[in-house]
Amino acid sequence: MANDDANIVVNGIGTVGKRVAHAVKKQDDMDLYGVADVAPTADLRSNLEGPLEGTRLFCSVPDKVEDLEEAGFKVEDDLPSLLDTGKIDLVVDATPPEIDEKNKEVYEEKGVKAIFQGGADASIAPVSFNALANYGEAGDVDWVRVVSCNTTSLTRTLWSLDSNIGVEKAIGNLVRRGGDPPQDSRGPINSIVPVTHIPSHHGPDVQEIMPDLNITTLAVKVPTTLSHLHMINADLSESVSREDVLRIFEKTPRIRLFEAEQGYDSTAKIIERFRDQRLRYDMPEVAVWEETVEVEDNTAYWIHQVHQESIIVPENIDAIRAMLNLADRDESIRKTNDNLGIE
């Protein structure tokens, strides 16, 4: 570990935290000083016995140290004590909503910057973050919130069209997964559950980053664990062709085109590609089906897939660089992508 690299702690080793911790380890301009959690979960065990082997473990709160130790974990210290040492530059907080609010008080007291996740209320941080759209805004603040998976995918695709062509009005129709693969207690098993107010919270959440975008979102939940899927229509400011839109998507980082014709014709089929290629079958890219990109009368249509567990991972890494002024936007995106194997 180079002494002058930024020292990062990830608090909360669940779906997001374990991935971000692993991703921090893969960067060469920051160090994963340690991870923190409160309970001896399977996620914690599988990762400390796997890709996070050798990583220091801290207990998020002082009075849970014993729980972890009794379950066989070696605990270095509690997190507040660690933060007191002045060694830590930034905490990535991936704890559940409401817990993160309480944690923020601790970080504030200790004078350590922190990144929060999209499950938190937007008010937790002055900046809601997407690397492409507003990287620069994170440099001036102590708290940043990386927006949720669905919002990240909408922001990437709509920002690319808006900055290249102009978007007059966008409507996103979201088909969301019921739960992540190991979340056995979540449903539905055989039902479609609509969000019965329009817009769903996703549209306004995009507007936290792109305040001038006219966007409305509708959302439903379905019995699948692998991915979300969005059907989008966007009225564009100029007359463009379908090839223009494809070209813009192609050149935008973290948007990736897939050809259904090659056999990648469902969420499971695209996921299967990454089962063959990446640990956890992570897909931080938004996957757009090439054949679904259409333009008619200035309205662009497309369908994209969102891997809910990993799409926000590179955004967290970029947010770290942005907040600690380690690199500018394009350099950070390039570094993150290279280190995570994103083309």
Place this chain on the structure above:
Amino acid sequence: MANDDANIVVNGIGTVGKRVAHAVKKQDDMDLYGVADVAPTADLRSNLEGPLEGTRLFCSVPDKVEDLEEAGFKVEDDLPSLLDTGKIDLVVDATPPEIDEKNKEVYEEKGVKAIFQGGADASIAPVSFNALANYGEAGDVDWVRVVSCNTTSLTRTLWSLDSNIGVEKAIGNLVRRGGDPPQDSRGPINSIVPVTHIPSHHGPDVQEIMPDLNITTLAVKVPTTLSHLHMINADLSESVSREDVLRIFEKTPRIRLFEAEQGYDSTAKIIERFRDQRLRYDMPEVAVWEETVEVEDNTAYWIHQVHQESIIVPENIDAIRAMLNLADRDESIRKTNDNLGIE
């Protein structure tokens, strides 16, 4: 059985046929002369031992009579022979695509009118039918095709807005069920499968009935058996309020509003209402969630549920009346609804 009532035969006692046969039985101006099928399926058995008890059974083709008899069914005759008698005024054909094409040749030879279902190619009949939108067109032809479940729901809702306000452009985002409840061999189990060309066939199918409507549809398939669900946005010709749209939906036959707030907040929850109230939990109405109806800048939004197995049942009954000139549109819709318990 009154001698002067129209005599109807339903050919193909599967998902649609068993329901249409049962619905014909409930009308007072037509008689279910018999049903026809080729194989001793569970559907045939369950219905002849249930709501179709006592109905005459014919074998759709002469050379399968024995199969049915060996399985314990009493067969009156084969269908072509029955059609030769001149007793039958109309056949409702609910056989699978391609089989219906072959059957049409028989009906044509025997000089008997027929109704086909939405799985057939539009070219099978000069009129694609929806009771509200083009009842009158069925009176002059020998062949009518009742459009599919998704198309029927789109036509009902969009026709109601178009005829009352005017629809400039509509976009339907369809979340389709993978299979019907007993179709064990159909998936997906854990995947979302998009139609990867835009538009999906549903938009053009609506235009078979409403040729001037500007409509685009996108569609995906999900792991559920109970219902389809559509998220729709429609640009209207006039400035109206959400209450105006609600009022139009409310007064249009076979569109029904449900309040999520009352607990009817998913496809399964609405279906549960009809489990408590109707055989087969059939819901021939399009169910619109009241809370999802919004209007902003002349664009109307809503989410509706389509019960794929039963929504086309009343349309078949109305098509019979239209083709045999038994009643005008409004009288037929009223009669059908009364007899089927549709409010």
Place this chain on the structure above:
Amino acid sequence: MANDDANIVVNGIGTVGKRVAHAVKKQDDMDLYGVADVAPTADLRSNLEGPLEGTRLFCSVPDKVEDLEEAGFKVEDDLPSLLDTGKIDLVVDATPPEIDEKNKEVYEEKGVKAIFQGGADASIAPVSFNALANYGEAGDVDWVRVVSCNTTSLTRTLWSLDSNIGVEKAIGNLVRRGGDPPQDSRGPINSIVPVTHIPSHHGPDVQEIMPDLNITTLAVKVPTTLSHLHMINADLSESVSREDVLRIFEKTPRIRLFEAEQGYDSTAKIIERFRDQRLRYDMPEVAVWEETVEVEDNTAYWIHQVHQESIIVPENIDAIRAMLNLADRDESIRKTNDNLGIE
């Protein structure tokens, strides 16, 4: 309503309560005096606007009357006040576990007998009840617990073999549904969740009724809503043939054989039969697949299906008769079956 019939109230109009209330209405020797609940649920609304139309509604607890009234329900009175009148002979309590414990105190204070459901701890009542196995025991007590759906199916099949042949040892392997159709929040979506202690609670629960039976049960939960399914092996006391077992099952009430060969070859396919024949597609019978009944070396094997929502309905009706001494076992079973359409 005949004045001298037994007056029954059903408290808790959910999955079980709505069915039992409807079943009480269909009997000719007892009256459904009213139903009770605390919240304006969709179940309550769908049934009071459906098969329970006209039934008196009471509020289970005094301080929730307003909630019901504000939601548009007409409330006669609160339940404790009704019980004070002395008009009620018995309450069928179908409220959730723990609530039923509290309710029992009220029934006890008011001196009214009550039936509880299988979700309650066995200690709630001196008798755990199955009509076939221990009808007589309910005549002497004020509290009876009708055992759960899985236990009821195990008791029916094993009691039939034990009383006719003798069962040395039985092992039940239970594949349970994750949730009922409208329970959108329950999973799993894509996982199998084992009960990780052996035996699961079902074996001991059967022994509440058949204390001398040597039975072990294993159980897992899977992503389906329609039914449970059991794979059973039972060592018999005597050498019998597969035909002997079939004959015993056939003559035992509420066990029904289905032939997979006729197309009834999955849980959904059998359910589809009852969608065509009965409201709510209820199947209070245990469905045994005829082809799965095998005997080898004195061990009998079979697979049966359990409709979790309705199998306990006739048992509740019989428990009412048993507790109020309205009929003996065989007469009660016959009456219940006739009135519910069970062959």
Place this chain on the structure above:
Amino acid sequence: MANDDANIVVNGIGTVGKRVAHAVKKQDDMDLYGVADVAPTADLRSNLEGPLEGTRLFCSVPDKVEDLEEAGFKVEDDLPSLLDTGKIDLVVDATPPEIDEKNKEVYEEKGVKAIFQGGADASIAPVSFNALANYGEAGDVDWVRVVSCNTTSLTRTLWSLDSNIGVEKAIGNLVRRGGDPPQDSRGPINSIVPVTHIPSHHGPDVQEIMPDLNITTLAVKVPTTLSHLHMINADLSESVSREDVLRIFEKTPRIRLFEAEQGYDSTAKIIERFRDQRLRYDMPEVAVWEETVEVEDNTAYWIHQVHQESIIVPENIDAIRAMLNLADRDESIRKTNDNLGIE
């Protein structure tokens, strides 16, 4: 590539073939000379652009070369021509049932040994293979069939108990996955589908390897893609304790105990561990839940999980060594496990 290593070709790069090819690459005493297929599937593309990058591609049959080339694949030659060169020591055939039968004729003509998979009829090869149970038998034959996933798991666990204690009689109750994750067209979506003859084919398939074992299997199919799960009861020849059984399982290769208490309490939860640790989340081990191992009156009970896609991978590698006399049983198992990261 060392010149004297055995040269292996894998024919059929689907679920099994891609894994076996990848596993061959990881061994140090055999070389993956190439892979073969007939169509430009997503599996083929994802792997040649991923873990099989740089591997020679052959077309399984001469007349499909063009199909592959048009889809952008570089084809070295067709497989029959390759086999003519005499360079290939053994083909692992992972093509679908019936295709493998035809392929065998080619291998026979060319004089090359081959391994087939469990989907093939047992008659395809004189030896049905499991590394633990009958490694030695493969040394004398030209054709070996590695038994299916379910059979492999039953053989491992029952062989371990039978060889250490003795099994008088075993009954396996199998809960099978409906399809693999990318198999979108397979169901069921919401149903449990029993095998309606007893025994299912799994018991007799175990007896291909352990002919003296008294075993009966029952099986059902459920809506999940991740794993099979078995509930087993086995009458043992001697009185042993639960700890004895645990110790035997623990020391047997490729059986692995998991503690539900640590959070590994469902198939998805165990799979999640391997998402964090291994590509494709492969789990070639049989996973036994420690808490489910019980012994009562000489009957042992347990529940285990079978990862259908990968459990047969190490068996294929061992079968290669056995057939080519590259190592004895224990050495081969050790090498395979080491190279695949199996503890």
